[in-house]
Amino acid sequence: MVIQVRFFASLRESLKLSDCALPFESAMTVEQVWNKVTNNQPLPANLLCAVNMEYVSLQDAVKAGDEVAFFPPVTGG
Amino acid sequence: MHIEIRNTAFEPYQAVQAYQDKLAAAGQYGATAVFVGTMRDFNEGDDVKAMELEHYPGMTENYLATISQQAEQRWSLLDSLIIHRVGELWPNDPIVLVAVWSAHRKDAFEASRYLMEELKSKAPFWKKEHLTDGHRWVEHNTPG
Numbered sequence: 001m002v003i004q005v006r007f008f009a010s011l012r013e014s015l016k017l018s019d020c021a022l023p024f025e026s027a028m029t030v031e032q033v034w035n036k037v038t039n040n041q042p043l044p045a046n047l048l049c050a051v052n053m054e055y056v057s058l059q060d061a062v063k064a065g066d067e068v069a070f071f072p073p074v075t076g077g
Numbered sequence: 078m079h080i081e082i083r084n085t086a087f088e089p090y091q092a093v094q095a096y097q098d099k100l101a102a103a104g105q106y107g108a109t110a111v112f113v114g115t116m117r118d119f120n121e122g123d124d125v126k127a128m129e130l131e132h133y134p135g136m137t138e139n140y141l142a143t144i145s146q147q148a149e150q151r152w153s154l155l156d157s158l159i160i161h162r163v164g165e166l167w168p169n170d171p172i173v174l175v176a177v178w179s180a181h182r183k184d185a186f187e188a189s190r191y192l193m194e195e196l197k198s199k200a201p202f203w204k205k206e207h208l209t210d211g212h213r214w215v216e217h218n219t220p221g
Contacts, residue, residue, distance in 0.1 A: 077114050
């Protein structure tokens, strides 16, 4: 099983990555997912994250099959 | 309740009229609050030539449906409509429409304000502005 990871907007451009799949090995948090897929890049200020399209915090748990998304503050409307 | 994310231009006032014409609540609503957000040709002192609007397909629609349901629970509403553009926009293009129907004005005014503020602060959309000398991501929205 894998975790799907997605990046949006300025974060997608700065990381040069829109999505990737991470093998699920053991229980991990959203922050640990960030560290694995970005090779421990520092967390951007005001980073937002979602699991399965719901807002979560960096300390929330991720399970196999989840879709994790990272993105900057939103600017719609 | 209806939510639409679209990548082509729309005319918000025609959209309000078309939606209202099909409302089952005809005769019950005495108040309709309409908010239209339109693209400006300036931001933070610079001329803005065009804009790209990105969203998170699926999460954006889910979030707008959630806040619409919350508004229905909090106020006495007969119906609501949200339309939001994505893709390439030019100055004077409508970006967003929020319309709310209720029996009395208090519910429509307050619910439309709530929907717009929730949309602006948490719905996953991102604006990229095209300036005369390059482009930049908008980093935050102005306070409501």
